[in-house]
Amino acid sequence: MLTVHHLNNSRSQRVLWLLEELGVPYDIVRYERDPNTMLAPVTLKRIHPLGKSPVITDDGQTIAETGAIIEYVLGRYGEGRLMPERGTQDYLRYIYWLHYAEGSAMTPLLLKLIFTRIAEQPAPLFVRPVLKQVSRRLQQVLSDPQLGLHIGYWEGELGKTEWFAGGEFTAADIQMSFPVETAASRAPFAGKYPKLEAFLSRIHARPAYRRALERGGPYSYAS
Secondary structure: EEEEEEOOOOHHHHHHHHHHHOOOEEEEEEEEEOOOOOOHHHHHOOOOOOOOOOOEEEEEOOEEEEHHHHHHHEEEEEEEOOOOOOOHHHHEEEEHHHHHHOOOOHHHHHHHHHHHHOOOOOOOOOOOOHHHHHHHHHHHHHHHHHHHHHHHHHHHHHOOOOOOOOOOOOOOHHHHHHHHHHHHHHHOOOOHHHHHHHHHHHHHHHHHHHHHHHHOOOHHHHH
C-alpha cells in the first residue's frame, strides 16, 4: 500500500488531500518538527537522504518532491482525473501551475520567513534593535515587493478562470494551495484579494480537504 511520510504543518498535507480526492487507500507515517528549530526530524533521512517531506513509498519506489509525487500518483491511480486533457490550453496551464508553485511561488515566501526570523533570534539586548531594523529593511526591499507581485498575479489569473488551470478543479489547485495558504498567513489578504479568498474558501470546503485534515492532524494554514 502507498505510504505517505507526513511531516506536520508541511507540504505533505497536499499529498494527503490528493489521495483523498482520488480515493486511493494509503498509510501514514507521522513525523513531528523540532519545536525549537521547526526542522524535520533526522529520522526522515532513513526514507530519503535529504530528510525532507513530502516523501511517499509505493511498491518499492521512493518518490520525493510534491510535483513529482502528484505526477506519479495521477499517472498510476488517476485514470485521467484531476488533470485537463492533454494537448489543450488548460493542460498547458495545468503543467505551468503544477511547477510554478514550487519553482517560483515559494521563493519570496521563503525569504519572508527567513527575514522575519532574523528579528526573532536570541541576541544580546543591544543587538536586538539592529536585527529588527535589518529584518524590516530586508522585507521592505526584497521579500515584500516580490511577494506582492506574485500575490497580485495569482489574483489576476483567478479573475480569468475559477481555478488555476481553467474552469475545472485540478491537481494544480492542490499544488497551489500551499503557496496561497502560506501567503495568506504571512501577508494577510485583508479583503484586498477577493478571488484568492474565494479560492481558499472553496478548497477548504471540499470534503476531501476536510478528510485529509482529519488524517493528517493539525495544520495551521487551513484556518
